[in-house]
Amino acid sequence: xxxxxxxxxxxxxxxxxxxxxxxxxxxxxxxxxxxxxxxxxxxxxxxxxxxxxxxxxxxxxxxxxxxxxxxxxxxxxxxxxxxxxxxxxxxxxxxxxxxxxxxxxxxxxxxxxxxxxxxxxxxxxxxxxxxxxxxxxxxxxxxxxxxxxxxxxxxxxxxxxxxxxxxxxxxxxxxxxxxxxxxxxxxxxxxxxxxxxxxxxx
Numbered sequence: 704x705x706x707x708x709x710x711x712x713x714x715x716x717x718x719x720x721x722x723x724x725x726x727x728x729x730x731x732x733x734x735x736x737x738x739x740x741x742x743x744x745x746x747x748x749x750x751x752x753x754x755x756x757x758x759x760x761x762x763x764x765x766x767x768x769x770x771x772x773x774x775x776x777x778x779x780x781x782x783x784x785x786x787x788x789x790x791x792x793x794x795x796x797x798x799x800x801x802x803x804x805x806x807x808x809x810x811x812x813x814x815x816x817x818x819x820x821x822x823x824x825x826x827x828x829x830x831x832x833x834x835x836x837x838x839x840x841x842x843x844x845x846x847x848x849x850x851x852x853x854x855x856x857x858x859x860x861x862x863x864x865x866x867x868x869x870x871x872x873x874x875x876x877x878x879x880x881x882x883x884x885x886x887x888x889x890x891x892x893x894x895x896x897x898x899x900x901x902x903x904x905x
Contacts (some may be wrong), residue, residue: 707739710868713904718801718865719750719875721777726826730755730858731861732807738763742772744858745822746803753803754818764854765884773858776800778899780890785871786881796891797868797896798848804862810855815852816846869896869903878903 704711723746724729730740744755753773757764762796779798810818820838827835834884838846870878885893 704800704864705866707868707872709871710866711864712871713865713867715750715863717904718863719746719748721799721865722746722750722775722801722803722863725775725777728773728803730807731772732763732766732769734762734766734769739765742773743822743826745818745825746860748802750863751860753805753813753860754821754855755857756818756822756853756855757813759852759854763807764856766807768806768808771805771858772798773801773803776880778892778894778896780885780896781888782870782881783884783888786884786888787877788880789798789874789877792877795868795870796890797870797900799865799867799869799899801863801865803860804864805858805860808857808859810857812850812855812870815850815853815855819850848905867899867904869900871903 726745727741730742732738740761742755744753746753764894777799779796782795784792784794789876807827823836823838827837829831870881873881878885879901882897885897885900890896
């Protein structure tokens with residue numbers, strides 16, 4: 704997380720909502736060497752529990768209970784100093800990221816199907832104009848075979864940190880001038896990062 708407190712003024716609820724909306728992040732643990740896995744997840748309304756599954760062959764699935772971080776990243780983009788319309792500026796990169804820190808806990812296999820059903824239902828519900836896919840479209844034999852290859856996990860979240868680095872350390876006209884030029888640069892979801900730069904967390 705960026706150490707500058709001006710970029711870390713987002714409320715806990717805002718960080719939770721961001722992570723819930725993204726629903727995809729990088730799970731990180733420290734074994735003999737750092738281990739990372741990119742996963743979809745469900746985050747509870749109060750942000751205290753993230754649920755997900757891992758393929759059984761994933762090294763993280765075999766580490767047992769331990770501390771972990773789930774890093775959730777959002778829009779980002781390079782900011783050219785020329786866009787500020789002010790002197791003595793330097794290049795930077797604006798971004799949004801939320802880290803969920805806590806205890807990684809493997810679950811019993813009988814918890815798996817419920818997590819999969821709720822995950823697919825949550826994701827399918829976000830597709831407009833489509834009848835949701837359900838497990839009823841698969842035979843029980845295929846479901847059972849598939850579920851043998853994956854394991855249920857949860858992260859008991861103890862701490863939520865958010866960095867919303869959007870140029871809040873600049874005067875409003877300077878930051879807004881850069882926001883208006885973001886679409887000419889490069890990064891991810893430039894329209895969204897420009898919108899956030901125009902109205903960052905207080």
